[in-house]
Amino acid sequence: xxxxxxxxxxxxxxxxxxxxxxxxxxxxxxxSLFWYVQHPNKGLQLLLKxxxxxxxxxxxxxxxxxxxxxxxxxxxxxxxxxxxxAAEYFCVVSDQSVAGGYNKLIFGAGTRLAVHP
Amino acid sequence: xxxxxxxxxxxxxxAGRRMTLRCTQDMRHNAMYWYRQDLGLGLRLIHYSNTAxxxxxxxxxxxxxxxxxxxxxxxxxxxxxxxxxxxxxFCASSRDARTEQFFGPxxxxxxx
Numbered sequence: 001x002x003x004x005x006x007x008x009x010x011x012x013x014x015x016x017x018x019x020x021x022x023x024x025x026x027x028x029x030x031x032s033l034f035w036y037v038q039h040p041n042k043g044l045q046l047l048l049k050x051x052x053x054x055x056x057x058x059x060x061x062x063x064x065x066x067x068x069x070x071x072x073x074x075x076x077x078x079x080x081x082x083x084x085x086a087a088e089y090f091c092v093v094s095d096q097s098v099a100g101g102y103n104k105l106i107f108g109a110g111t112r113l114a115v116h117p
Numbered sequence: 118x119x120x121x122x123x124x125x126x127x128x129x130x131x132a133g134r135r136m137t138l139r140c141t142q143d144m145r146h147n148a149m150y151w152y153r154q155d156l157g158l159g160l161r162l163i164h165y166s167n168t169a170x171x172x173x174x175x176x177x178x179x180x181x182x183x184x185x186x187x188x189x190x191x192x193x194x195x196x197x198x199x200x201x202x203x204x205x206x207f208c209a210s211s212r213d214a215r216t217e218q219f220f221g222p223x224x225x226x227x228x229x
Contacts, residue, residue, distance in 0.1 A: 032215075032217075034217060036220075041223075042222060042223070043121075043207055043220040043221050043222040043223050044160075044207065044209075044220040045220070046217055046218075046219065049217050090159075090160075094215075103148060103150075103165075103211060103214045103215055103216070103218065104162065104175075105160075105162070105218060107159045107160045108159075109159055110159065
């Protein structure tokens with residue numbers, strides 16, 4: 001069975017400093033992995049996706065993530081945090097094994113990022 | 118370009134009442150989904166549709182029904198609402214059953 005673990009429930013950084021949000025996954029298949037962001041009282045927005053192409057994936061708003069198969073990790077990073085980055089971030093794996101062919105997404109528990117002036 | 122729209126934005130409903138949450142997408146995506154988001158439980162799939170005319174059950178389908186009469190619309194119906202259905206409901210769509218999903222802004226439903 002596939003699963004996702006986000007290692008930190010809360011991360012706090014100062015504006016202008018680097019962001020690291022950690023995610024580990026388990027998968028019996030070559031996974032598709034995603035990071036979504038959810039701002040307060042908003043829907044989920046896709047930040048970036050990994051689908052077995054380049055291991056370093058660049059997303060929107062300066063975020064990127066690196067797929068490391070040996071470490072089963074897909075950590076999200078950004079060189080310099082902005083106040084507008086404060087939100088909840090979800091690491092997600094697509095479960096390709098589901099019978100019936102629907103795109104089951106397995107969500108991590110989320111990491112709440114706080115950015116301080 | 119609207120993407121995915123959901124209505125209503127929020128609703129307070131008496132237990133036992135029938136309620137339909139609306140979802141419309143203008144991206145011509147084949148697949149659509151309904152999730153509920155609850156504190157501590159994350160997002161859970163209620164129902165899905167891989168293409169117009171077909172639907173399937175997700176992880177938590179009980180008490181909910183869906184229909185997919187056309188590509189654009191995917192309404193979610195609570196036949197007789199109960200307080201445990203208080204949640205934030207998100208509709209999502211994807212080009213097909215294997216590609217990334219795009220989410221609507223959500224409907225906050227409170228059942229009293």
